Amino acid sequence: MDAKFIVFEGIDGSGSSTQAELLYQHFQAENIAAVLSPEPSNGMIGNMVREALRKRIRFTEDPAQFNRQMAYLFAGDRHDHLYNEIDGVMKRLKADTQVITTRYYFSSLAYNANSPEEYEFIYRLNQDFPNPDMVFYFDLPVEVALERVNRRSHQEIYETQTKLTQVRNNYEQVFSDYQGNWLKLDATQPPKKIHQTILQTLTQTFESGQD
16 A cells, blocks of 8 residues: 555544554554654644643633634644654655544644634635545544543543534534545444454555555
């Protein structure tokens, strides 16, 4: 399989990071060059985003303005993540390395849009970013997601029932309109079963003359 840009998406607690790690381990075991490269990235803007999500820095008390500021920051970090000349996604792909990313512009549409107007603004902000080769969307009931995130040592600013309900609804809108390669997965299934489905999908999509 040629180098692909593979994105995992889902609400907090959906298991996307676990599945990204399992796919990375699979590539390593098969001696296939691969990197885990999540968003927010490890760059300067990405670090600022993570601090904001952990409530260690706060730009404003106005939720609408906060969402807009985060949308701009995510877009700036995304550009750096894709195109920086040190370890950017595009450089990795040219070096024949599989790139596995947890969260991409789909997350911005899902998390930072609270109205149709905001959705359109974020869409325009991200419209020039390239589509990934494959997106796996992990769908999970909000109640189950909250049970999972509440077991963590800390919670982030978006991890509330009201917010995650809206995020899940936004994801449904995002993927109802999306024309690229993507697959919706039931995130309540056992991790090993989900992992096998991911491997089968990648094989069927990219090793059977369809790519």
